[in-house]
Amino acid sequence: MSIPEYPILSVSSVEAVYNGAIAALHGVDLLVGRGEIVALLGSNGAGKTTLLRAVSNLLQAERGAITAGRITFGGGDVSRASPSHLVRSGLVQV
Numbered sequence: 001m002s003i004p005e006y007p008i009l010s011v012s013s014v015e016a017v018y019n020g021a022i023a024a025l026h027g028v029d030l031l032v033g034r035g036e037i038v039a040l041l042g043s044n045g046a047g048k049t050t051l052l053r054a055v056s057n058l059l060q061a062e063r064g065a066i067t068a069g070r071i072t073f074g075g076g077d078v079s080r081a082s083p084s085h086l087v088r089s090g091l092v093q094v
């Protein structure tokens with residue numbers, strides 16, 4: 001996969017846990033360019049849903065947390081964005 005020149009979504013070295021203990025993501029890196037379509041593939045329990053929860057800042061609702069790394073959308077840190085902002089930005093569809 002080529003590296004997008006201007007990624008709109010950037011996931012960098014992300015680690016995530018549930019309940020402060022259950023490790024679910026280990027050093028995930030992902031760059032998505034504007035207009036690019038990406039499919040996430042993996043076996044049961046690989047962490048697909050967890051990654052999407054992390055990207056949409058919904059991990060806390062499941063007692064999850066990002067413990068390392070950074071996720072940005074349009075240059076802004078996703079973890080600092082409110083759900084309503086993420087929906088307005090187009091990152092999360094409801």
Ligand SMILES: Nc1ncnc2c1ncn2[C@@H]1O[C@H](COP(=O)(O)OP(=O)(O)OP(=O)(O)O)[C@@H](O)[C@H]1O
Binds near residue numbers: 046050
């Ligand atoms: N709400 C939760 N609380 C605790 N652990 C969880 C929770 N959700 C997922 N996990 C754990 O996190 C890891 C990643 O699970 P996740 O649901 O992200 O995988 P997945 O790739 O979406 O799997 P599937 O293909 O079954 O949908 C697994 O070890 C799973 O047991």
Ligand SMILES: [Mg+2]
Binds near residue numbers: 048049050
């Ligand atoms: Mg899933």
